[in-house]
Amino acid sequence: MSELKENLKAQIIEQLNLEDLTPSDIKNEAPLFGDEGLGLDSIDALEFIVLLDVNYGIKISDPSDAREIFHSIDSLASFIESQK
Amino acid sequence: MKLIAHSYLNRKAAFLNGVKVAHADSEQPNDFLKTYYRELTIDYPKFHKMDALSKSAFISDYLLEPFYADLVDLENKLQLVFANNDSSKQTDLKYIESYEINNNPSPSLFVYTLPNILTGEISIKHKWYGENCFFIQPAFDAQFFADQAMFSFLRGNDYCLCGWVEMNGSENEECFLFLLEKSADTFEIEQLTTLLKSYRNE
Amino acid sequence: MDIFITGLGAISTIGNNVDEIYASLLAEKTGIRKGTLDHSMKYHVGEVPLSNEGLMEHFKLKTKGSRTALLGMVAAKEAFQGHQLMDEVRTGLISGTSVGGMDITEEEYRNYLKTETFDAEKYKHHPSGTTTEQMAEELGITGFVNTISTACSSAANAIMMGARLIRSNQLDRVVVGGTDSLTHFTISGFRSLMIFDPEWCRPFDETRKGLNLGEGAGYIVLESEKSLQLTGKTPLAKLTGWSNASDAYHQTASSPEGNGAVLAMTKALSVAHLQPTDIDYINAHGTATPNNDSSESKAFINVFEGKVPPFSSTKAYTGHTLAACGGIEAVIAVLSIQNNVLFPNLNHTTPIEETGLIPVKQITRIENVRNVLSNSFGFGGNNSSLIFSKL
Numbered sequence: 181m182s183e184l185k186e187n188l189k190a191q192i193i194e195q196l197n198l199e200d201l202t203p204s205d206i207k208n209e210a211p212l213f214g215d216e217g218l219g220l221d222s223i224d225a226l227e228f229i230v231l232l233d234v235n236y237g238i239k240i241s242d243p244s245d246a247r248e249i250f251h252s253i254d255s256l257a258s259f260i261e262s263q264k
Numbered sequence: 265m266k267l268i269a270h271s272y273l274n275r276k277a278a279f280l281n282g283v284k285v286a287h288a289d290s291e292q293p294n295d296f297l298k299t300y301y302r303e304l305t306i307d308y309p310k311f312h313k314m315d316a317l318s319k320s321a322f323i324s325d326y327l328l329e330p331f332y333a334d335l336v337d338l339e340n341k342l343q344l345v346f347a348n349n350d351s352s353k354q355t356d357l358k359y360i361e362s363y364e365i366n367n368n369p370s371p372s373l374f375v376y377t378l379p380n381i382l383t384g385e386i387s388i389k390h391k392w393y394g395e396n397c398f399f400i401q402p403a404f405d406a407q408f409f410a411d412q413a414m415f416s417f418l419r420g421n422d423y424c425l426c427g428w429v430e431m432n433g434s435e436n437e438e439c440f441l442f443l444l445e446k447s448a449d450t451f452e453i454e455q456l457t458t459l460l461k462s463y464r465n466e
Numbered sequence: 467m468d469i470f471i472t473g474l475g476a477i478s479t480i481g482n483n484v485d486e487i488y489a490s491l492l493a494e495k496t497g498i499r500k501g502t503l504d505h506s507m508k509y510h511v512g513e514v515p516l517s518n519e520g521l522m523e524h525f526k527l528k529t530k531g532s533r534t535a536l537l538g539m540v541a542a543k544e545a546f547q548g549h550q551l552m553d554e555v556r557t558g559l560i561s562g563t564s565v566g567g568m569d570i571t572e573e574e575y576r577n578y579l580k581t582e583t584f585d586a587e588k589y590k591h592h593p594s595g596t597t598t599e600q601m602a603e604e605l606g607i608t609g610f611v612n613t614i615s616t617a618c619s620s621a622a623n624a625i626m627m628g629a630r631l632i633r634s635n636q637l638d639r640v641v642v643g644g645t646d647s648l649t650h651f652t653i654s655g656f657r658s659l660m661i662f663d664p665e666w667c668r669p670f671d672e673t674r675k676g677l678n679l680g681e682g683a684g685y686i687v688l689e690s691e692k693s694l695q696l697t698g699k700t701p702l703a704k705l706t707g708w709s710n711a712s713d714a715y716h717q718t719a720s721s722p723e724g725n726g727a728v729l730a731m732t733k734a735l736s737v738a739h740l741q742p743t744d745i746d747y748i749n750a751h752g753t754a755t756p757n758n759d760s761s762e763s764k765a766f767i768n769v770f771e772g773k774v775p776p777f778s779s780t781k782a783y784t785g786h787t788l789a790a791c792g793g794i795e796a797v798i799a800v801l802s803i804q805n806n807v808l809f810p811n812l813n814h815t816t817p818i819e820e821t822g823l824i825p826v827k828q829i830t831r832i833e834n835v836r837n838v839l840s841n842s843f844g845f846g847g848n849n850s851s852l853i854f855s856k857l
Contacts, residue, residue: 196372197312199298219309222719226371226660234368243660344712351566351594351615356651360575363654374655375717375845378564380616384846387712393729395710396848397623400595400613415630 185257195231196224208253217252225250238263265413265451268335268423270442271327272463273300273320275435279463280327297323308389315355315376316431318385320439321346324427325386328443332390335445341422344383344396345412350432351400352379357433382429394421404428404440406456417446428460438464469629470694470701471854473641473687475544476797477537478784479512479680482524483544487794488801491809492829496783498666498678505650509662512680512785513648518569531600532567532591533681538645539604541683541793546641548699549687551606555638555696558610560628561598561685562620562644564789567591568651597645610637615789617844618751619710620644621684622792622852626708628688638693643685643793652679652788659718667754667786669779670763670825672816677753680785684793686800703800706837707738707853718845719757724765726849727751731769731839734851742770744837745853747808749795750825751841752779753786758843763821775839778811778826792842792850799838799854806835 189203198218211217213225225243228250232238238260240246249259272279275296278286286303288296297319301311306326311319332338359373375381383396395416401408413424424444431437440460444451474484479497481487490497501511514537516524521536529539538561551557574588590596598613610631614623621644628642646652656662661676668674688705689697711733713726720727735742751762759779766774780798787794802808811825836856843849 198309199312200309221716223313223372223375223659223717226658229660230368230370230658349593349595353592356568359655360572360651363650364572364575364579369654369658371655371658371660374658377651377655378615378617378845380844380846380848381717382846383616384712384714384717384848387714387847388716391714393712393714393726396616396712396846397627397710398615400593400598400615402595411636415634418634 181257181261184260185253188253188256191231191235195227196220206253211252212250236260265417265444266447266449267455268443268445269328269331270440270459271324272438272440273324274438274463278323278327285327313372314385315352317352317355317379317429318376318382320431321382321427321429321441322385324439324441328441331443335423338423339391339393342392342394343416343421343424344386344394345409345424346383346427346429347399347401348379348428348430349400349402350430352377354431354433404460406453409456410451410453413444422446467633468691469632469705470689470691471686471703471705471800472689472694472697472699472701473545473547473549474702474797474800475541475546476682476684476794477514477540478682478787478794479514480783484797487797491780491783491798491801494810494812494829496666496812498680498782498785505653506648509653510664510666510678511648512678512787514681527604529600529604532597533569533647534563534566534645535597535600537647537681537683538597538601541643541645542601542605542641542685545685545687546605549697552696555693556609557607558628558631558637558640559598559602559605559607560612560614560624560640560642561601562614562616562624562789562792563594563597563646564615564617564620565646565649565652566594566597568649569647572650605641607641616848617846618788618791619842619844619848619850620789620792622842622850623710625686625705625792625796625852626710626850629705629708632688632690639687639689639697641685641687643683643796644790645683646681646788646790648679648681661755663754666813667782668813669750669752669754669782669811670759670818670823671814672818674754674756674759676755677781678785680787682784682787682794683790684795684797686796701857703803704855704857705852706855707734707740707851709733709737710848710850713847713849715847720761720843722761724761726847727762727765727841727843728768730849730851731765731841734839734853738853738855740837740853745775745839746832746835747802747838748775748777749799749838749840750777750779751843752781752811754779754781760818760820762841763818763823766823767821774823776808776826776830778809780809782812792840795840795842796852796854799840802838803835803854803856806833807831808835
């Protein structure tokens with residue numbers, strides 16, 4: 181699980197062009213979206229959906245389902261695990 | 265009308281009012297915008313998400329920022345007039361690759377396949393609510409910009425931020441921004457062309 | 467100075483010309499159905515049922531061009547029908563487009579991937595500006611020719627610019643509007659943004675899921691009073707208000723309260739010297755995405771202080787034609803004024819809970835449609851409003 185989380189952080193930084201960040205800047209439990217977190221927005225959420233499809237073969241068809249899944253690295257990792 | 269300030273950048277260097285403020289001369293053409301961002305110590309994480317068109321306009325606009333401080337009600341009294349010839353071609357091609365070759369259309373690339381996203385980015389950054397438009401034209405046309413600025417002043421605006429932004433993947437990539445202010449002074453339109461030519465070493 | 471409208475032209479999935487489109491509107495007949503092309507067959511779209519060759523043949527077009535240019539030629543020629551070019555009347559063409567010659571580029575790109583041969587000639591159709599040049603050639607217009615690319619507000623901005631060029635005495639007559647064809651490019655893009663409704667779109671409905679794309683073109687001819695004396699054309703309506711404002715919120719999403727939309731509508735009213743109560747019908751942007759319709763509804767309530775005039779989105783007829791929508795909907799606005807009829811917002815059952823606004827739901831004839839407000843909002847937060855008025 182912790183390896184998955186580290187991979188996710190690296191993938192997110194690359195996919196979302198978060199060039200000023202390193203994986204250690206992203207806390208597992210911190211919110212990814214909104215002003216308190218990484219400040220990601222709706223387009224980033226859509227890129228997440230592409231990332232899950234390409235890297236993990238998981239398809240999300242309704243973006244409104246994604247809000248809880250994409251809350252944090254923790255929630256994202258648990259979701260990916262649950263799909264295996 | 266009068267010219268308050270202008271900025272220019274190409275692959276070699278960035279200038280504010282004729283003074284070089286950052287230098288790239290990068291072997292890798294894609295890196296020059298990032299080089300300016302770092303050299304100018306800009307802090308705007310969303311910069312990295314933008315395409316080259318928006319990035320170049322963003323940096324050029326950043327250079328003009330010191331001149332905004334003294335101007336009144338830019339939120340409502342400023343109009344953006346931008347133009348180029350190749351629209352968002354470079355991003356269009358990257359985005360086509362994302363669905364034709366990778367079969368996975370990228371939402372963040374698709375967003376930037378519209379040239380007017382750059383005027384949107386500048387408006388978002390400053391919270392400017394004025395009019396903005398993006399024109400497609402064969403070449404830089406000083407008279408066109410001056411006309412648009414004049415019309416803008418006639419209908420009550422006080423400022424016009426104009427830009428010629430060509431980021432098409434060629435060696436001639438450039439971004440030229442100039443801020444015009446309503447005033448009774450006579451304006452030498454040709455000075456815009458002269459400035460651009462001097463930067464281009466023509 | 468008054469700006470007169472002396473020509474209308476449109477092509478869309480609901481008709482090849484203005485008369486056919488008007489008949490479909492009255493018959494409450496949508497043109498949106500399952501796509502017929504490789505890239506459109508999985509979606510509900512508003513396709514024009516003629517191929518490029520079919521368009522050239524059927525409309526006897528002389529100039530070759532991309533699909534976007536051909537659709538533009540058809541609509542612009544219809545609008546310019548009966549008009550003569552003459553030296554005394556300075557005539558221009560301003561056209562909005564977002565995809566330009568993309569359909570040909572895509573075909574060539576796929577061909578290149580397969581054969582690795584490259585035909586540079588084909589890519590010459592690509593630039594948005596070329597689309598307009600090809601149209602100008604077909605129309606014979608050699609004066610002021612310009613292209614605007616501001617996403618879904620392109621055509622509305624072209625109309626606004628035309629009005630200003632006439633008012634400032636730069637032009638006497640100008641053909642203005644927009645054109646866009648359906649391409650793999652846009653279909654993939656909106657798929658990636660996940661804002662398609664897999665079924666028929668439902669503008670301003672609580673259960674709306676997203677938009678259906680369409681293709682087409684719409685143009686109107688604007689003339690000054692001086693020009694009317696020379697051309698002898700009979701005006702159909704006037705263009706009295708126009709405005710553009712930035713939403714300054716997000717690259718694609720509208721601000722929750724529709725700040726840019728409020729500014730655009732308010733300023734258009736002030737350009738037209740009209741009060742909110744003078745508006746008899748609003749042809750909304752109404753794309754049927756959750757975000758646009760909620761934001762636009764709130765902007766209506768704000769601008770009209772709760773007393774929102776009859777409004778509808780006609781995108782459930784035509785699909786969202788992107789850069790062309792402001793042109794097609796300008797034609798629809800003039801049809802409303804000419805015939806004193808309000809067109810329905812198809813597929814509506816449940817009002818949006820938060821605002822409770824109910825659009826026009828069936829063909830409604832009223833005594834006098836004096837002024838119609840038409841909205842077009844584009845990505846980049848580029849919001850435009852136009853006002854059309856009875857003579």
